[in-house]
Amino acid sequence: TLTVNKNGNGSGTVSSNPTGINCGTTCSASYNYGTFVSLAASPASGSTFTGWTGGGCSGTGTCNVTMTSSTGVTATFSQ
Numbered sequence: 156t157l158t159v160n161k162n163g164n165g166s167g168t169v170s171s172n173p174t175g176i177n178c179g180t181t182c183s184a185s186y187n188y189g190t191f192v193s194l195a196a197s198p199a200s201g202s203t204f205t206g207w208t209g210g211g212c213s214g215t216g217t218c219n220v221t222m223t224s225s226t227g228v229t230a231t232f233s234q
């Protein structure tokens with residue numbers, strides 16, 4: 156299972172490729188072992204995406220996770 160948490164005083168959405176996470180609404184999904192999942196953050200109007208933590212991700216680009224165990228990733232949005 157890959158779980159996305161959102162943090163900060165801003166807002167936005169996180170989507171995954173392959174599909175499964177659209178957070179907003181669906182913030183966790185189960186993927187097969189070894190699946191490569193890319194997460195992309197999109198800040199809402201008036202907010203800024205400030206970065207990833209967890210899952211080996213950092214910075215503000217795409218977060219790439221290879222599923223080998225249950226993983227949690229946090230996306231931080233600020234206003």
